Amino acid sequence: MKKLSVLLFLTLFLSGCSDNWGWYVVNPYNKSGWVNLKFLISGYYFTLLLSFTSILISVAVGLLVALPGLSKNPWLRKFNRVYVEIVRSVPILVLILWVYYGLPPMTGLEINVFWAGVVALALSDSAFQAEIFRAGIQSIDKGQYEASHSISLNYRDTMRFVILPQAIRRILPALGNQLVYMLKMSSLVSVIGMQELTRKANELVVTEYRPLEIYTILVLEYLALILVVSAGVRWLERRLKSDERV
Amino acid sequence: MPESPVGNDIEIKNISKAFGEFAALKDVSLNVKRGERVVVCGPSGSGKSTLIRCINGLESHEEGSITVDGILLNHKTKSLEQIRSRVGMVFQQFNLFPHLTVLENITLGPIRSKKVTQEQANVRAMGYLERVKIPEQAYKYPRQLSGGQQQRVAIARSLCMEPKILLFDEPTSALDPEMISEVLEVMIELAETGMTMICVTHEMGFARRVADKMVFMDQGRIVEMAPPTKFFDSPDTDRCKTFLKQILHH
Structure with missing residues (x-):
């Protein structure tokens, strides 16, 4: 909150120093400025919807890809490596373009902008999630598996009740990072026309010719969003830790 | 596979196990009767932990056979599950x-x-x-x-x-001295209920008190197997004598 207020203050202070600023485009006290501001802020809806849908899918897919990577079977491990290496090497922007323009003619599927964005973001992130889960699960002591084995738990129950609850607590900071990363990367989906924060700002710039003010608002929008989300992740970490604390 | 004769909870026949080049168990055989309390001791690296970890399938043996409560232990999930539900294990590091x-x-x-x-x-x-x-x-x-x-x-x-059988893998080795007796006390009470127990431990006072059979291992083999009175008073092998001397000296 302190950071945000300092930045706001600086912006307003600097704007006073220059004749080039024209805050009227987003001034809530005049009618068109208020309409513009509302238009910009409405981009939050798809930014949030896109990012959270994608992260949910990528966490699930990441876990499903991580588990074969820990298997004794070399073919399953190979599948994990191939998936991670291929997906990780494609830039997100390229993946977005490929899913939106390439996938429909190739498969005959109709895909709208939103789902193309979700598929691309989730796919790209799942490779990183898989690596995070693999590291988290590997960090759990061998004795935990042996104890589970000795009380007759099968593989599924061992993972569900013993290993994953501990692994997830450990990787929570990394998962939080991925969420922040996802929120930022969702701006790339603007190139295929998704009406999220960045796309809205771009459209307004085209009609108002005021890039300086509008993109400054865009920066502040992302900043506010990410500060709130980070605080939320930290709160969750504290809450889960307090379960175990002495 | 012939049925295990009534009264034998565990039958280990000629098992061997290697970790890479290192032979952890060499041709080990051991029978444990129902309700029998066996204490396994020996220097570190002698294979005692490996032996009891083979009994509930935490380690796989390469040769020979293990039969627990009439069930042959092989690498099929089903026999492993059946054996696990009959065999409990207590670890050195607790693993809670x-x-x-x-x-x-x-x-x-x-x-x-x-x-x-x-x-x-x-x-x-x-x-x-x-x-x-x-x-x-x-x-x-x-x-x-x-x-x-x-x-x-x-x-x-x-x-x-x-469980019908309880395995103890050095249950007091990770404990502070003043906490050892409270754990041993519980184990003694357990032994008195007639539970089949195999304990890997160096607590010789405990062994003398509850064991029906002492097993001494060295370099992956069972070197000496005897009732506690004979084991402590007149062991057959020199290796065992030296070991007991060292361990009882302190």
Whole structure:
């Protein structure tokens, strides 16, 4: 909150120093400025919807890809490596373009902008999630598996009740990072026309010719969003830790 | 596979096991009767832990056969599951689940693998916590307990699965000296109930008191096997004599 207020203050202070600023485009006290501001802020809806849908899918897919990577079977491990290496090497922007323009003619599927964005973001992130889960699960002591084995738990129950609850607590900071990363990367989906924060700002710039003010608002929008989300992740970490604390 | 003769809970026939180049077990055979208490001792690296870890399938043996309660242990999931539900194990490092309370640690096994209801499991778990004398710790987390208390929770967790056989892998080696006796006390009481037990331990006072059979291992082989009186007073091999001398000296 302190950071945000300092930045706001600086912006307003600097704007006073220059004749080039024209805050009227987003001034809530005049009618068109208020309409513009509302238009910009409405981009939050798809930014949030896109990012959270994608992260949910990528966490699930990441876990499903991580588990074969820990298997004794070399073919399953190979599948994990191939998936991670291929997906990780494609830039997100390229993946977005490929899913939106390439996938429909190739498969005959109709895909709208939103789902193309979700598929691309989730796919790209799942490779990183898989690596995070693999590291988290590997960090759990061998004795935990042996104890589970000795009380007759099968593989599924061992993972569900013993290993994953501990692994997830450990990787929570990394998962939080991925969420922040996802929120930022969702701006790339603007190139295929998704009406999220960045796309809205771009459209307004085209009609108002005021890039300086509008993109400054865009920066502040992302900043506010990410500060709130980070605080939320930290709160969750504290809450889960307090379960175990002495 | 012929049926195991009645009365033998565990039959180990000529098993061998190697970790890479290192031969951990060489042609080991051991029979344990129902209700028998066996104490296994020997220098570190002699294969004693490996031996008992083979019994519940934590390690796989390469040659020979292991039969537990009439079930042949092979690498099929089914025989492993059947054997696991009959054999409990207590570890040197306790291996409690740190994210679960004491009660949840104990009830997890019965609820998931024996299909016992939550209420039944809780009642049963409290019964076993009484037996290891820490019912008041039921709602704490493992790290809030002392080492001795944690090991007693681990014993209660094994008992709650109602196993026929209990394996102890150096249960007091990770404990502070003043906590060893509280764990041994629980183990002695357990021995008196007639549970089949195999303990890897260097607590020779405990061994003398409860063991029916002493097993001494060195370099992957069983070197000496005898009732405790004979074992402690007149062991046959020099290797065993030296070992006992060193361990009893301190």
